[in-house]
Amino acid sequence: MKNKYYPNLLMLCAIILLSVAPLIIVKPSGGTFSGADEKAKSLINELYPNYKAWFTPVIEPPSSEVASLLFCLQAAIGAGILGYNFGLARGRARLQANSIKKDFRC
Amino acid sequence: MHIMEGFLPIEHALSWSLVAFPFVVLGLNSIKKQVYNKPELKMMLGVSAAFTFVLSALKLPSVTGSCSHPTGTGLGTVLFGPLAMVPIGTIVLLFQALLLAHGGITTLGANIFSMVIAGPFVAALIYHLGKGIRLPRGFTIFLTAFFANITTYIVTSMQLALAFPDPNGGFTASFIKFATLFAITQIPLAISEGFMTVIIFNMLIRYNSPELGALGILKLEKEEINV
Numbered sequence: 001m002k003n004k005y006y007p008n009l010l011m012l013c014a015i016i017l018l019s020v021a022p023l024i025i026v027k028p029s030g031g032t033f034s035g036a037d038e039k040a041k042s043l044i045n046e047l048y049p050n051y052k053a054w055f056t057p058v059i060e061p062p063s064s065e066v067a068s069l070l071f072c073l074q075a076a077i078g079a080g081i082l083g084y085n086f087g088l089a090r091g092r093a094r095l096q097a098n099s100i101k102k103d104f105r106c
Numbered sequence: 107m108h109i110m111e112g113f114l115p116i117e118h119a120l121s122w123s124l125v126a127f128p129f130v131v132l133g134l135n136s137i138k139k140q141v142y143n144k145p146e147l148k149m150m151l152g153v154s155a156a157f158t159f160v161l162s163a164l165k166l167p168s169v170t171g172s173c174s175h176p177t178g179t180g181l182g183t184v185l186f187g188p189l190a191m192v193p194i195g196t197i198v199l200l201f202q203a204l205l206l207a208h209g210g211i212t213t214l215g216a217n218i219f220s221m222v223i224a225g226p227f228v229a230a231l232i233y234h235l236g237k238g239i240r241l242p243r244g245f246t247i248f249l250t251a252f253f254a255n256i257t258t259y260i261v262t263s264m265q266l267a268l269a270f271p272d273p274n275g276g277f278t279a280s281f282i283k284f285a286t287l288f289a290i291t292q293i294p295l296a297i298s299e300g301f302m303t304v305i306i307f308n309m310l311i312r313y314n315s316p317e318l319g320a321l322g323i324l325k326l327e328k329e330e331i332n333v
Contacts, residue, residue, distance in 0.1 A: 007244070007308070008305045008308055011301040011302075011304060011305050014298075014301055015298045015302060018294045018295075018297060018298045019298065022167045022168050022294070023167050026170070033171060033172060033173045035165065035174070036170075036172045036287065036288060037108070039287055040109075040288075041110060043283060044113060044266070047280060048273075053110070053111065053112030053113055054112050054115075054212075055111055055212045056112060057111045057203075057207035058204065061205075067206060072163075074159055074162075074198075074201060074202075075159065075164065077156070078158070078161075078163070079156070080156075081153065081156035081159075082153060082156045082306075085149055085152065085156075085314070086309060089313035090313050
């Protein structure tokens with residue numbers, strides 16, 4: 001049993017390490033870990049100081065709290081579907097394994 | 107990261123939308139055909155879409171001191187092929203553009219092209235290459251997801267460099283600037299995404315082997331558990 005989960009656990013640790021390490025090692029110049037889009041915006045402004053966005057988002061989240069709410073919602077919908085599938089599939093595998101055992105008994 | 111609303115000149119925005127549109131139509135057909143032939147695969151389609159949903163909501167910090175997110179398109183590309191990822195990714199991009207002011211309607215075409223056309227097609231190439239030269243399956247899946255992610259951001263840099271060539275150095279100088287900004291941010295994220303995709307794939311092999319068999323990814327007589 002142990003062997004089956006070992007590689008997945010190792011990879012999970014690697015993911016956590018890769019995400020946490022920058023927070024400790026890197027001191028971002030602006031002091032914050034802003035989105036890469038913001039940096040792209042400032043690069044565009046650097047190259048073309050006169051460029052103005054000609055279209056603004058139709059709906060903008062009124063605050064960063066609302067934005068994080070919507071991002072959470074997006075992740076939750078996805079995670080829900082993933083969990084549903086794996087729950088269903090695991091139950092199905094178990095049922096099949098049981099019915100095979102029963103067949104042997106008969 | 108997606109190109110921000112209004113941050114592509116109109117001609118560019120329109121051209122990318124025109125390029126992307128046929129792929130969306132072809133992608134819808136591809137999904138329809140695959141699900142019509144094997145309705146039992148609907149759940150796997152949901153898993154591919156859900157994986158993209160989750161991953162593109164995860165903004166992870168990276169070594170450049172900025173945050174960006176994985177794309178999650180590698181898994182669906184392996185399961186259903188690159189075309190099927192186009193409509194799925196378009197839904198994600200629309201959700202973020204309309205509700206989150208992340209990306210945009212005017213830049214939707216360009217973002218579709220980079221995230222769900224260029225990324226998945228390069229990923230599919232890598233996947234078949236890896237299978238062809240018989241790399242271990244886990245490693246092939248890792249590389250597939252890694253390149254789906256990296257390609258997306260290289261193409262985004264190209265799109266921005268095309269729209270905003272450096273006044274002194276032209277396209278190349280501008281491309282290098284955007285690419286250093288994005289690509290270096292993305293390398294650790296692409297590695298993370300590679301691992302995440304392999305983990306999910308391992309779980310699919312354990313619990314959803316009938317579906318993977320129907321997709322022609324697993325040979326069912328071989329009950330492989332580890333990658």
